[in-house]
Amino acid sequence: QSVLTQPPxxxxxxxxxxxxxxxxxxxxxxxxxxxCWYQQPPGTAPKLLIYASTNRPSGVPDRFSGSKSGTSASxxxxxxxxxxxxxxxxxxxxxxxxAWVFGGGTKLTVL
Amino acid sequence: xxxxxxxxxxxxxxxxxxTLTCSFSGFSLMTSGVGVGWIRQPPGKALEWLAxxxxxxDQRYSPSLKSRLTITKDxxxxxxxxxxxxxxxxxxxxxYCAHRRTSDNAFDPWGQGTLVTVSx
Numbered sequence: 001q002s003v004l005t006q007p008p009x010x011x012x013x014x015x016x017x018x019x020x021x022x023x024x025x026x027x028x029x030x031x032x033x034x035x036c037w038y039q040q041p042p043g044t045a046p047k048l049l050i051y052a053s054t055n056r057p058s059g060v061p062d063r064f065s066g067s068k069s070g071t072s073a074s075x076x077x078x079x080x081x082x083x084x085x086x087x088x089x090x091x092x093x094x095x096x097x098x099a100w101v102f103g104g105g106t107k108l109t110v111l
Numbered sequence: 112x113x114x115x116x117x118x119x120x121x122x123x124x125x126x127x128x129x130t131l132t133c134s135f136s137g138f139s140l141m142t143s144g145v146g147v148g149w150i151r152q153p154p155g156k157a158l159e160w161l162a163x164x165x166x167x168x169d170q171r172y173s174p175s176l177k178s179r180l181t182i183t184k185d186x187x188x189x190x191x192x193x194x195x196x197x198x199x200x201x202x203x204x205x206x207y208c209a210h211r212r213t214s215d216n217a218f219d220p221w222g223q224g225t226l227v228t229v230s231x
Binding site: 002033034036038045046047048051052057089091092093097098099100101102103104105 | 148157159214221
């Protein structure tokens with residue numbers, strides 16, 4: 001049972017826009033801690049996609065965007081491409097647990 | 112350019128102690144704010160944060176695994192070592208080390224990971 005809750009899967013056709021939600025509580029996202037997102041294609045290590053809730057590292061396409069509100073955060077991917085097919089994880093910090101916490105991951109399928 | 116690489120045994124027996132080494136380059140664990148963390152991922156499952164050590168030797172552990180984990184650093188060798196005692200088959204996972212960004216709580220980049228199987 002992950003501290004942050006994500007949908008197990010999302011899907012979309014090439015060119016479409018999808019969103020992945022990440023729900024926390026008042027000890028993590030709701031406490032003001034930033035959220036980051038990772039992309040993990042099959043058989044590879046996670047790669048940072050979004051940091052500080054809304055920022056993209058250099059090299060990450062602007063098709064990827066992050067937002068945060070209250071106790072939740074979201075990752076949006078527009079203009080879906082086949083190469084976007086991967087697992088996506090959100091992560092934050094939890095002050096009650098004094099731990100870095102991850103979501104359960106969301107598998108994106110490009111139809 | 113920051114790089115990290117994990118090393119250690121690929122197979123351990125139940126009840127044994129696992130020792131993993133993270134060798135890194137491109138940054139110093141003597142620099143204020145810097146940290147290195149360990150995260151694991153059982154096959155087909157989600158990421159789980161295990162431990163993190165800061166430049167000032169502050170050590171943080173997952174509450175559920177704290178009694179079994181020890182994280183240390185060797186700044187002269189640019190290495191971070193994680194030990195996990197009393198290994199069990201449920202601890203079978205790919206173990207990653209990662210650089211914690213100084214400006215926020217994200218991990219970037221990650222090592223390639225090392226698969227550890229616990230079996231007799």
